[in-house]
Amino acid sequence: MMKLQLERPLVFFDLETTGVNIATDRIVEISLLKMLPSGECEPCRTLRVKPTRLTPDGYPEHDKNGQEIQMHIPEGASAVHHIYDEDLVNEPTFGELAPQVIDYLRGCDLAGYNSNHFDVPLLQEELLRAGMDYDLREESKFIDAFVIFQKHTPRNLTAAYMHYCGKNLEDAHSADADTMATYEVLMAQMQQHADLPASVEALAQYTTQQPMADLAGRVVMDEQGRQVINFGKYKGQPIAQVFATDPGYYSWLMNSDFPLYTKRVFRQVMDDIKSQRREQRRQEQHQPATDDQLELLRQRFGKNEQGTLFPKKL
Numbered sequence: 001m002m003k004l005q006l007e008r009p010l011v012f013f014d015l016e017t018t019g020v021n022i023a024t025d026r027i028v029e030i031s032l033l034k035m036l037p038s039g040e041c042e043p044c045r046t047l048r049v050k051p052t053r054l055t056p057d058g059y060p061e062h063d064k065n066g067q068e069i070q071m072h073i074p075e076g077a078s079a080v081h082h083i084y085d086e087d088l089v090n091e092p093t094f095g096e097l098a099p100q101v102i103d104y105l106r107g108c109d110l111a112g113y114n115s116n117h118f119d120v121p122l123l124q125e126e127l128l129r130a131g132m133d134y135d136l137r138e139e140s141k142f143i144d145a146f147v148i149f150q151k152h153t154p155r156n157l158t159a160a161y162m163h164y165c166g167k168n169l170e171d172a173h174s175a176d177a178d179t180m181a182t183y184e185v186l187m188a189q190m191q192q193h194a195d196l197p198a199s200v201e202a203l204a205q206y207t208t209q210q211p212m213a214d215l216a217g218r219v220v221m222d223e224q225g226r227q228v229i230n231f232g233k234y235k236g237q238p239i240a241q242v243f244a245t246d247p248g249y250y251s252w253l254m255n256s257d258f259p260l261y262t263k264r265v266f267r268q269v270m271d272d273i274k275s276q277r278r279e280q281r282r283q284e285q286h287q288p289a290t291d292d293q294l295e296l297l298r299q300r301f302g303k304n305e306q307g308t309l310f311p312k313k314l
Helices: 075-080 092-107 116-129 147-150 159-167 176-194 200-206 238-246 248-252 261-283 293-302
Strands: 010-017 029-035 045-046 108-112 140-143 220-221 228-230 301-303 307-313
Touching: 010 116, 010 176, 010 248, 029 075, 029 108, 029 116, 045 092, 045 176, 075 220, 092 116, 108 176, 116 147, 116 261, 116 293, 140 147, 140 200, 147 159, 159 176, 220 261, 220 293, 228 238, 238 248, 238 261, 248 261, 248 307
Parallel strands: 010 108, 108 140
Antiparallel strands: 010 029, 029 045, 220 228, 301 307
16 A cells, blocks of 8 residues: 655656756656556656757857757767767757646646755756746655655665665656666655654655755755855855855856856845845934934034024135
């Protein structure tokens, strides 16, 4: 009997990509398997994607005719998933597929294998590159079967599939095989581990290793609920505090090779700082003058016969 309790559909998904850099690599294949609250699953859907080059600011590069320029898949990546440039020449770009992907994901939670670390943040990047204002953190809860497996027996998906399902994973590193394997692994985990919670919300919390403000782990939340930098010379310090004391660091971050979603978090923090400063100035302008301020005015200004103030002649 299935232990997992769903209040809304749960989408299992897996990505095959040009590499492992969230800020610069692209999706070449995405598979999606929707599990309904009844426990039934819709047929698995697999989409091939033509990866295109990115400009230095992280958005698709276009040729003189306004067409996105296809990106070469590194040989090392092709050796893993067996997808090559020529396989994707006639496939749509992610920007063309993005509305379809969002329609499929809307109203669903997400599950994957090592997805919190890689698949979710990269999918979010692709949505932002496509100009889609769809925030996965706000729309979905995330379940990561790898974290469950890691907490019980740290290994990879192939080992997890053998451990929980007793089968060899054929066609590993093809998105559809990995997606189906992740689904089977999570279902087996739910039955074998009595300590796992049944609700998606509780299971998502269980598979979250550290609360993050972004999706790439560059910004985390501390015990006080503050957004804290998780890298570099300011690691462990609240972002707002760093930006207030070192404004140049914000400019460096925004011009560096960080994921677009991470830059969005940085921008929101800076916008909040500016908004607080404007509000502080507004309040100061409406405060009545102090006695010391009035005395300074008397020393600098005299009064005419009507009793109004005018500058003294020097």
